[in-house]
Each structure stands twice: as C-alpha cells, then as structure tokens.
Amino acid sequence: MEQYIRSLVEKSVQGVLADGTVNESGRRGLVIGNWKMNMSIEEAALLFEGMKGEAPACDVAVCPPFPLLYPVKVMLAQFQDQIVLGAQNMHWADQGAHTGEVSASMLKELDCRYVILGHSERRQAGETDEEVNLKVKQALSEGLQPVLCVGETKEEREQGRSGEVVISQLHAGLDGVENVNSVVVAYEPVWAIGTGLAATPEQAQDVHRTIRQTLTNQFGDAAARVPLLYGGSVKADNALSLAVMDDIDGALVGGASLIAVEFKGVIDGFSRG
C-alpha cells in the first residue's frame, strides 16, 4: 500500500510543471462543487469560513441553487477569484414566458463562469439530448462555460455500452458547436453518483480517453485543452488517485463539496495532479 501511494505521488510530481498548477498537456486542474438542492445562506457562509487559507493551486468553482447565487457571489469576493461561481442549469431561450426558468444572460449578470448542463439528475427528470444541445449553444453564445455532463447507467455499463452511450451524448450535446475552447466535459457514471461507489481511476481514465478521442475527431487539436472532469463519489481520500490519471483534469463534486474539509481535500488532490 505504501509503495502504491508513493508511486501515485511520484507520478503526480512528474505531471507538475514549473508553476505547480498544470499537467504536461497544459491543462490546469478544475474542481467544481455542485451543491444540488442543498445549503442555506448561513451554511454557505460557514462552508466558506472553513475554506479560508492558502490559495488553491487549481481552478475552483461552486454551483449553488439559484436563490443562493447572489449571496454566494457576495461571499466569494473574499476569495478574489480563487473560487468562482457557476449555476446548475439554465433555459436555452434569451428571455420570455418560461415560468420557473432562468436565462444564460441572468447567470452572466451574476458573474457565473460555468453552468452545469445535462446532469443525469436532470436527464432522469426528462431533459433530452436536444435540449442539452440548445442549452450548450446558448451558454456559449452568452459567454458562459458549459459543463456538459455525460455518463452511463449501471445497466448500460453491465451491457458493455459505456463508451457508446458517452460518445452518443457528446455528439448530441456538441452538435453544431464550432469552437470547443470554452467547453468543459464531466464524465459522471450514474451508478457512481451519491453512492459512495466511485469509478476506479482506471475505469474513469478509460472513458475519459474515449471522450478525448471523440472530441479530437470533432475539434482536432483544440480537444487536448478541454478540461475533462470526473464526477461520482469523489472525496478527499480518492481525489489524488483520480487526479494522476492522464485524462482526468478535475472533478465535479456533489456531497463532498458541502463539507469544507472534504472539498479542500479534493482541491488539494487536483492541485498536484
């Protein structure tokens, strides 16, 4: 075990360039916390109190529920852009009669940098590939960075269809997208979300390699710069083992992003990988 940990650390050190924040491909680590339908304003303030300290050596964002976006934007001022804001969803229209929805420009006005799109919890609630694609294109046109989520269910994995499902979701989500420079892709196997049963680093890397190849086929060399995040039961104690894999550039974190010590641990993991 000790040797295994040492080999992970050695591998991670090899991937760190002079400024200690990027891997050999030049991709900086990116950790995004998805709070889902959790947290009050007071709990958010407590979380950030626990997050104070050294500047993270990777990019960090949090995606609160809509009513918390403005209060969290105010709270994040203390971190001076070391932690930025994202949202969990948006509508594809500019504006109009869409009760209960928010637009990309509204998120942009609140200084959101990222927006999570096509999360499996939304797909399970009926969101289609076509809707995800409209949202991705609208986010890009408004200057937001879409975090396009893809991932297979347990049944699809058991049928050996993980690659096929992910490729199909990528093709659909990025249909008509010409420039991939602002896109982030998150691989979130549905069976790993909130279960405590994370994909092994090898399982995740295997799918991430497929994602990178699919992006390369569509976008050429630019695909090498797209951050690929893994999501599904990422915690402080498994972050480093994921971060050392070639195509895992960061994490989309649910439960562990609600606990300061856990979230900091994940950030630390991806600051070395």
Ligand SMILES: O=C[C@H](O)COP(=O)(O)O
């Ligand atoms: O968006 C985040 C994912 O759904 C992962 O959630 P989790 O870290 O609680 O498994």
